[in-house]
Amino acid sequence: MRAARETPVRVGVFGLLGSGNLGNDGSLEAVLGYLRAEHPDAAVDALCGGPEVVAARYRIPATRLHWYRGEYRTASRAGAIVGKGLGKLVDAFRTGAWVRRHDVVIVPGMGVLEATLPLRPWGFPYALFLLCASGRLFGTRVALVGVGAAPIGSRPTRALVRWSARLATYRSYRDALSRDAIRAMGVDTARDEVYPDLAFALPAPQAPSSPPGGQVCVGVMDFHGGDDDRARADEIHRRYLEGTTRFVRALVDEGRPVRLLTGDECDAPVVAAILDAVDSPLVTAADAASLADLMKETAAADTVVATRYHNLICALKAGTPTLALSYAAKSDALMDRMGLGAYRHPAREVDAERLLEQFRELERRSAELRETLAERNLDATRQLEHQFTALTAALFPTTAQAQAPAQRHAHDHDHAMRETR
Structure with missing residues (x-):
């Protein structure tokens, strides 16, 4: 034994x-x-x-x-x-x-x-x-x-x-x-x-030392649809890229700095295409090597608009108001769980004008949504x-059995302290 x-x-x-x-x-x-x-x-x-x-x-x-x-x-x-x-x-x-x-x-x-x-x-x-x-x-x-x-x-x-x-x-x-x-x-x-x-x-990222300066993080993805969309994958990708690029260009036209985020190595061509199409010093690309890096990027932003599921999680974990370019039910479920279910836009049908309207509504409610995210986190x-x-x-029944007496002792101690008070 x-x-x-x-x-x-x-x-x-x-x-x-x-x-x-x-x-x-x-x-x-x-x-x-x-x-x-x-x-x-x-x-x-x-x-x-x-x-x-x-x-x-x-x-x-x-x-x-x-x-x-x-x-x-x-x-x-x-x-x-x-x-x-x-x-x-x-x-x-x-x-x-x-x-x-x-x-x-x-x-x-x-x-x-x-x-x-x-x-x-x-x-x-x-x-x-x-x-x-x-x-x-x-x-x-x-x-x-x-x-x-x-x-x-x-x-x-x-x-x-x-x-x-x-x-x-x-x-x-x-x-x-x-x-x-x-x-x-x-x-x-x-x-x-x-x-x-x-x-x-x-671990949650540290709050930025100074208030965000108007930067918007846009998380992009090499998106071609799902497993059942193979026949029209190229068309889905083209529409996604064109709509996302128009949205980024509209932000730049308003003087907003945009930081492009990815979540997989395969997303790099999408970043390159947007940088080439918009061609502005206001648009930069993050070089994130981990979710911790992504959380730091999103914590430093006013607002996040993102496609990849874990881009969304990083932004929500950082407490930053976020809009999902949703490509699957999991993204919708995540946004609902975190109290931002109203802020979703279909990745398959990116409409830059409608996306801008949703984005502006998100920013108007920024303070309220930050409080909601703090509670949900x-x-x-x-x-x-x-x-x-x-x-x-x-998975570790022996460890669980060994911990049980200590947990019961802690519970009894807490109960005794409450009774004393």
Whole structure:
């Protein structure tokens, strides 16, 4: 018994981490913060998309998610097609061997149960299924923590997502729409909970030393529609880019400084296109390497207009009045949760004139909305504390049992103090 307690619990983290998406990495950072605070003796490593980045930035061992390095490039030649096919077989063994070495595997946030952006079933959905099936096979607890889900049109993708969710030991979601989507796929969600996105657990940025000077942050995205929009992806992208550019130009014409934000490496061409089209010293681009960097940028702004989900979260977490260029139901749910549900504009149909009207209304209510965001952020912090307590109980039962007497003692002490007063 003593030897068993002295052996550190082995925890793996899994996902498209270190691959250039700041939102995914922010979710990882939140979970690592929880593990280091509540389970400091845990031995943590990763199976992820960008192992070099994860190892260097977060100081944990990391292994490449896919054996075939060209997994997310289009395979047009015979050699690439064979490589991808062989990689699927090799990954089944690699994933199983990795999972078997762990007591617990955590998938930290991310939209792993959705296809709101173009997605092939044999890509990440297949990888997630291998993870969850391996966990069930080898008795490793697999937790999908604060994940996003949405209705999926593709039958193969939907089947892989459904079975992944069923095979996981623990599930929680970043909004009620995600839980509803998984329930509609035939998964029993009676014990599943909904909490704010994990990024709300990250440290809040410091308030700017001086009041914002009229700057507007505009978060852009390499947006081509969703998985069901492949036939008109180019047209959707053109309309999004043209409408966003017209909006930025209108702000510049009013003398407003504009700071362009991204959330993924693939967004860089959109920034370049806007800079080229507007061609003004009032428009600059941020070089953010983390969600913390994005939060600092949004905290220094008067107002934020953004597309990417985690651009929105950073702005809302910073307490800055925000308007969403919404491309999925998750963005709408987030804005509703934070009390700004009225400030949404469709990313597929960006109308610069209407967007400007909504923007001006947002700015008129700025002081009121900042108070609303302060209240909602406090509530999000409390809810995520409950999330991590529930996660410990589900995945680290020995630790939870050890903490219970101390928690009861603290509760009894607080009760006695109240009685004395």
